[in-house]
Amino acid sequence: MVRDRREARRVMGVAYARPVAMGDALELLSGFGGRAVLLAGGTDLLVKLRAGALAPEAIIDVKSVREAGGGVTRLDNSVLLGAGTAMTDLVQSGLMQELFPALVEAAARVGSRQIRNRATVAGNLCNASPAADTAPPLLTYGAQVVTATPEGGRVVELGDLFCGPGRTVLGSAELVTGVEVPIPAKGSGSAFGRVTRRRGSDIASVSVSVAIAGERVRIGMGAVGPTPVVVTEERWAFGSAFRSACGSGVRSPAAWEAIVDRVVGAARPISDVRAGKEYRSAMLRVMIERVSKRALLRAGEI
Amino acid sequence: MSRADDFVDVAVVVNGELHHRRVSATRTLLDMLREELDLTGTKRCCLAGECGACTVQMDGKLVDSCLVLAAEADGADVVTVEGLGRTGELTRFQQALLDGGGVQCGYCTPGQVVVGEALLAENPAPTLAEVREAFSGNLCRCGCYPQIIEALLSLTGVDGK
Numbered sequence: 403m404v405r406d407r408r409e410a411r412r413v414m415g416v417a418y419a420r421p422v423a424m425g426d427a428l429e430l431l432s433g434f435g436g437r438a439v440l441l442a443g444g445t446d447l448l449v450k451l452r453a454g455a456l457a458p459e460a461i462i463d464v465k466s467v468r469e470a471g472g473g474v475t476r477l478d479n480s481v482l483l484g485a486g487t488a489m490t491d492l493v494q495s496g497l498m499q500e501l502f503p504a505l506v507e508a509a510a511r512v513g514s515r516q517i518r519n520r521a522t523v524a525g526n527l528c529n530a531s532p533a534a535d536t537a538p539p540l541l542t543y544g545a546q547v548v549t550a551t552p553e554g555g556r557v558v559e560l561g562d563l564f565c566g567p568g569r570t571v572l573g574s575a576e577l578v579t580g581v582e583v584p585i586p587a588k589g590s591g592s593a594f595g596r597v598t599r600r601r602g603s604d605i606a607s608v609s610v611s612v613a614i615a616g617e618r619v620r621i622g623m624g625a626v627g628p629t630p631v632v633v634t635e636e637r638w639a640f641g642s643a644f645r646s647a648c649g650s651g652v653r654s655p656a657a658w659e660a661i662v663d664r665v666v667g668a669a670r671p672i673s674d675v676r677a678g679k680e681y682r683s684a685m686l687r688v689m690i691e692r693v694s695k696r697a698l699l700r701a702g703e704i
Numbered sequence: 705m706s707r708a709d710d711f712v713d714v715a716v717v718v719n720g721e722l723h724h725r726r727v728s729a730t731r732t733l734l735d736m737l738r739e740e741l742d743l744t745g746t747k748r749c750c751l752a753g754e755c756g757a758c759t760v761q762m763d764g765k766l767v768d769s770c771l772v773l774a775a776e777a778d779g780a781d782v783v784t785v786e787g788l789g790r791t792g793e794l795t796r797f798q799q800a801l802l803d804g805g806g807v808q809c810g811y812c813t814p815g816q817v818v819v820g821e822a823l824l825a826e827n828p829a830p831t832l833a834e835v836r837e838a839f840s841g842n843l844c845r846c847g848c849y850p851q852i853i854e855a856l857l858s859l860t861g862v863d864g865k
Contacts, residue, residue: 417708418729418775430708438708441773448771449752451730460708461729463776490765514841515819517753519765520772602840603754 420463427467428552428575430460436574438462442486443520445513446529469550470579472522474498482548483581485524489536490515492523501585503700504539504592504611511535511596514603524578527563530570530629533606537564537630538622539594542613545583551576564629590615591701595693596624597685599676607677610689612697614640619697621690626669626682633668635661641703644694649704662690712775718743719787727774734758736774737784745785745814756842759815760784766822768841785814788821797821800855808846815842820856829860 421427431438438460441447450456464470465486472486474495481501483492489509492498499506512518512526512535526536527547537560545560552575560581563570572578586592596609609624619640622632640661647658671682698704714725718741725740737743737760746769749757753768760769761783789795797820800806807813816839823830823838830838835856844852 415710416729417710418712418773419708420775420778434708441776444771444773444776445753445768448732448773452751461773462708463773465776513753514756514768515838516756516759516766516768516841517771519767602843603756 416458417460418463419460420466422466422468424467424469424550424577427462427464427470427577428550430462431575431577432552434458434460434462434574438574440464440528440577442522442525443488443517445517445521446525446531464577467577470524470577477582480582480584483523483583485522485578485580487523489513489518489521489523489526493518502539502543502583502592504542504594504613504697505536505583507594508535508539508596508609508611511594511598511606517603523581527560527581528570528572528578530564530566530568531605532567532627532629533609533625534630535594535596535606535609535624538609538611538624538632539592539613540581540583541622541630541632542592542611542620543583543586544620545581547578548580548582549576550579555579557582561632567628586613586615589701591697591699591703593693593696593700595689595696597677597689605676608671608682608685608689610686610693612690612693614697614701614703619694621665621694623665623669623686625676626671626686628670631668633665635665637703640694641698644698645704648691648695658691662687665690712778714774714778716774716777716779717781719783725774729773729775731774732770733760733762733772733774733777733782734769736777737769737782740774743784743786747811747814749811750843754843755812755815756819757812757815759818759842761818761822766819766841783818785817788817795821796859797824797856800858801852804851804855804858806848806851806855808848812842812844812846812848816844816852820852823856824859830856832857 439458441461441463470485473484475482489512492509526534547558549555592613594611596606598604606625611622613620617637619635624630643657647655671679673679747757749755751770753771758770
């Protein structure tokens with residue numbers, strides 16, 4: 403009989419638990435000592451299990467843990483995205499559309515409708531793919547990841563979360579409860595764009611997110627390095643350079659090109675199954691310009 | 705304190721009927737539907753959430769059943785292609801697909817039907833862009849995309865219903 407190579411053969415001895423109390427979830431995780439995996443939307447986990455990339459002893463389904471549930475909550479100066487918030491719910495939230503359009507644009511492109519109905523923001527971040535769509539926007543918004551641990555939990559700046567492809571700094575008994583995103587100041591604007599091989603369901607070949615707020619412009623980039631990256635530029639210089647390069651009248655692109663050079667300098671694109679290194683480098687420049695234009699428009703800079 | 709179990713008892717409503725099954729921790733909803741409940745309309749294809757052939761409705765939302773553990777479906781309300789329309793009758797979208805040449809090998813068809821019916825239920829008059837977007841999670845290796853989309857559009861308030 404021909405074996406389906408994509409089936410994980412090690413299906414014996416994997417246990418499933420669906421704790422309701424956070425304490426139980428953390429106790430289970432501690433008890434399995436790093437040999438358990440967390441299940442939220444399952445859209446990355448089940449693919450990895452089937453491919454044999456993971457061979458855990460237990461699957462801890464956290465969807466019933468109330469403290470790690472979904473929901474969009476407005477706080478004084480920030481919005482708290484519950485860990486279990488599905489992409490679909492994020493996209494449909496009026497509050498998210500108003501305050502974080504780049505994140506909504508990114509979440510709306512994750513996979514397909516079927517995937518978005520299950521995939522969660524926390525899962526997207528914890529899976530830590532360099533191409534994770536929600537990472538560049540959240541990085542540009544200065545998001546923080548809130549966790550629970552047996553010792554009480556912590557807050558991790560998103561920029562400190564990723565330590566390599568598929569790897570985060572989170573411990574084996576650490577559970578994300580939410581992502582807190584500071585509300586941008588008035589006069590802000592943000593946008594997201596990505597390059598994919600096809601128009602339907604696909605993983606990004608290159609993604610760019612730009613957030614303009616206060617005196618800063620942050621440019622987040624995905625799929626062009628071992629982790630998603632973010633670069634900060636000064637707002638006035640950024641807008642002025644863009645207008646000189648792309649506005650009407652005589653064009654002087656030097657300042658804009660210098661900024662783009664600096665931004666792409668933080669990227670380390672490689673060639674892989676989705677795209678070649680040279681293509682990524684070229685498309686990164688194109689997307690920086692296109693997405694910057696939309697963000698600048700929204701911020702009232704052009 | 706909860707435990708982790710190798711086998712899980714699942715109570716799930718499928719197409720309006722309640723079923724109780726004991727499944728292994730790694731059994732997918734897709735395989736439970738096909739193997740334990742003999743509902744083979746939903747198809748096994750990429751097993752990676754890329755093709756949509758395994759699409760079902762779970763608690764009113766379209767999902768790839770290959771990416772849902774049967775254990776996760778405990779307490780859920782699932783609708784498969786077999787549960788659409790009335791027994792022995794084709795739905796309007798199914799008939800439109802047949803009339804319009806939207807079925808060649810037929811393997812992607814159940815997934816397309818589940819998605820199409822969900823779209824019509826939520827939006828009886830979608831635009832072309834909305835139809836394309838709705839079906840973007842369903843691949844068709846035979847290339848019937850234009851016919852599938854046209855079949856859906858033929859039902860959008862144009863006829864005298």
